[in-house]
Amino acid sequence: MRIQVSNSAPPAPTPSPRSSAPAYAEGERRSRRRGATLDDALLRAAWEELSAVGYAKLTMEGVAVRAGTSKAVLYRRWPNRAHLALAAYRHHVVPVADQIPDTGDLREDVMAVLRHMRRNSGEMSPETLHGLLAELRTMPPDLMELLPSVMMTILRRAAERGEVDIEKVTPRIAALPGDLQRHQVLVTGRPGSDDFLAEIVDEIFLPLVTPSPLRSQTTAGG
Amino acid sequence: MRIQVSNSAPPAPTPSPRSSAPAYAEGERRSRRRGATLDDALLRAAWEELSAVGYAKLTMEGVAVRAGTSKAVLYRRWPNRAHLALAAYRHHVVPVADQIPDTGDLREDVMAVLRHMRRNSGEMSPETLHGLLAELRTMPPDLMELLPSVMMTILRRAAERGEVDIEKVTPRIAALPGDLQRHQVLVTGRPGSDDFLAEIVDEIFLPLVTPSPLRSQTTAGG
DNA sequence: CATACTAAGAGACGGTGCGTATCCAAGTGT
DNA sequence: ACACTTGGATACGCACCGTCTCTTAGTATG
Structure with a gap:
C-alpha cells in the first residue's frame, strides 16, 4: 500500500523515512551502478x-x-x-568510416557505402531524425564530414585503377550520392530502395566522374 | 492581484457573469469576424x-x-x-509553379527556379521545416510534385533550343537541383548561397543534361 | 421586426512533460 | 573510520495541450 503524503513537508528536523519502497524487490536489490x-x-x-x-x-x-x-x-x-537521443544514436550505430569498402570496383564500393548509410539511417526513424534536427537546428558536423572523406578514399583508389577522372571530382560531387540518399530519407520518410540507390549511382554519380569515353587517357596535367 | 478560486464550481444554476473584461477596451470593441x-x-x-x-x-x-x-x-x-503552420505557410508563399521562368537560356531558367525556391524556403525557417516534417512524418506531396513538373517544362523548352539532350533527362535528374537545394536547407539549416546554386547547376546539372560536345547530334538510339 | 440558430470569443479544466531542487543512502577513496 | 561524491526517489512549479462550457454577436428565417 502506498501512503499519500500530501503536506509539502517544510524543512522540519523530523527525519521521516521518505523512500520506503525501492523499485526492485527486497531480496534482489541491484547494486548501484556508476x-x-x-x-x-x-x-x-x-x-x-x-x-x-x-x-x-x-x-x-x-x-x-x-x-x-x-x-x-x-x-x-x-x-x-x-x-x-543523439548520444544514444552514436552509441548504437557503427560509423561508416569504420568499414571503408574496397571491392576493387567503384560502383560496388559506392553502393556498399550507400547501403551502410541506409542501414544506419534506417536505425533512426525519420521522425526521430526530424525531431533531432528541429531541436539541434543543424546536423552534427562530424556526422556530415565523415561521408565525404570516405568517398574521397574510395574515389582515389578508383582513380588509381583508371575508373575515375579525378579532375572531375569536386567535393560536392563526392558528397552527392550520400546527399541524395539523405534527402530521400528526410523528405519521403523512408530510405531508398536498391533501385533508388542504383539510380543515383548509375544515372548521376558515375556519369559525372568516369573518364569521357572518347578522350580516354588524357590526364591533362595542368 | 489574482484571486485563487479553488472550488471546482459544480453545475449550479446560478448565472454568474463570467466574462467581465473583454480583451479590447469598452469604447473600441471590434466587430466579431466570420x-x-x-x-x-x-x-x-x-x-x-x-x-x-x-x-x-x-x-x-x-x-x-x-x-x-x-x-x-x-x-x-x-x-x-x-x-x-502548414496552412499558414501555404497561405503566405507564392508557389513556384505560378512563375515559370522563360529567359531563353537554360542556365538562367534553372537558377531562377532555385532562387524562387530559396526565397520560399527562406520564408520558412529550417527549424520550422523540421518541426513540421517531424509531425507530419513526410513532406506534403503537392509541394514535392510541383518542382519536377516546372523543371520538365523548362527542360523541354531548352531541348527545343538544342541546349539539352532530352534523352538524358530522367525524372530524377530533373528533380536534382531542387533536391540538392532542399537537402542543403534541411541539413545545414540555411539556404545555399548564390555560389552554391551555381555549383549545383554548373558542376552537376548542366553536365548531365547538355549534349556531349564530340558527338553533337548523334542521338544514338539503342 | 421578432425569433431561432450558428459560431466567435473568453476562459476553466485535467493531463502530461519539462527541468530543477531536495533528500537519503550507497559506494569510493584516503 | 571518515568525508565526499553521486545514484536514485520524489516533489515542485511551470507551460502547453486539447477539450469543454458558457455567453453573446451576428446571420438567417418567419
Whole structure:
C-alpha cells in the first residue's frame, strides 16, 4: 500500500523515512551502478525507448524508468532529450568510416557505402531524425564530414585503377550520392530502395566522374 | 492581484457573469469576424507568430492571442499546430509553379527556379521545416510534385533550343537541383548561397543534361 | 421586426512533460 | 573510520495541450 503524503513537508528536523519502497524487490536489490557502466546502461535504455515509442513520445521519465533510475541522473549527463537521443544514436550505430569498402570496383564500393548509410539511417526513424534536427537546428558536423572523406578514399583508389577522372571530382560531387540518399530519407520518410540507390549511382554519380569515353587517357596535367 | 478560486464550481444554476473584461477596451470593441475574413486573419496571425517566435515556441494560445481570438476558434479549423503552420505557410508563399521562368537560356531558367525556391524556403525557417516534417512524418506531396513538373517544362523548352539532350533527362535528374537545394536547407539549416546554386547547376546539372560536345547530334538510339 | 440558430470569443479544466531542487543512502577513496 | 561524491526517489512549479462550457454577436428565417 502506498501512503499519500500530501503536506509539502517544510524543512522540519523530523527525519521521516521518505523512500520506503525501492523499485526492485527486497531480496534482489541491484547494486548501484556508476561511471561508464551506468552511462552505457542509460544510453542503451534511451535507444530502446526511442525504438519503442519514437522520438515524439520519448520522455526523460520514460528513459529513466526503463533504465531503472531517475530523471536527475539523466539531466546530470545530457541537457535535454535531443542530446540524449543523439548520444544514444552514436552509441548504437557503427560509423561508416569504420568499414571503408574496397571491392576493387567503384560502383560496388559506392553502393556498399550507400547501403551502410541506409542501414544506419534506417536505425533512426525519420521522425526521430526530424525531431533531432528541429531541436539541434543543424546536423552534427562530424556526422556530415565523415561521408565525404570516405568517398574521397574510395574515389582515389578508383582513380588509381583508371575508373575515375579525378579532375572531375569536386567535393560536392563526392558528397552527392550520400546527399541524395539523405534527402530521400528526410523528405519521403523512408530510405531508398536498391533501385533508388542504383539510380543515383548509375544515372548521376558515375556519369559525372568516369573518364569521357572518347578522350580516354588524357590526364591533362595542368 | 489574482484571486485563487479553488472550488471546482459544480453545475449550479446560478448565472454568474463570467466574462467581465473583454480583451479590447469598452469604447473600441471590434466587430466579431466570420468566415473567410476570420480565416485570413487567423492564418496571418499564425504566420506572424511563426516568424516571431519560431516553430518550437509556436503555441496555439500565442496565435489565438495575436489573432485576438481564442484557442477554440483555431481548433475548430485545424487539428494541431502542425496543420495550422502548414496552412499558414501555404497561405503566405507564392508557389513556384505560378512563375515559370522563360529567359531563353537554360542556365538562367534553372537558377531562377532555385532562387524562387530559396526565397520560399527562406520564408520558412529550417527549424520550422523540421518541426513540421517531424509531425507530419513526410513532406506534403503537392509541394514535392510541383518542382519536377516546372523543371520538365523548362527542360523541354531548352531541348527545343538544342541546349539539352532530352534523352538524358530522367525524372530524377530533373528533380536534382531542387533536391540538392532542399537537402542543403534541411541539413545545414540555411539556404545555399548564390555560389552554391551555381555549383549545383554548373558542376552537376548542366553536365548531365547538355549534349556531349564530340558527338553533337548523334542521338544514338539503342 | 421578432425569433431561432450558428459560431466567435473568453476562459476553466485535467493531463502530461519539462527541468530543477531536495533528500537519503550507497559506494569510493584516503 | 571518515568525508565526499553521486545514484536514485520524489516533489515542485511551470507551460502547453486539447477539450469543454458558457455567453453573446451576428446571420438567417418567419
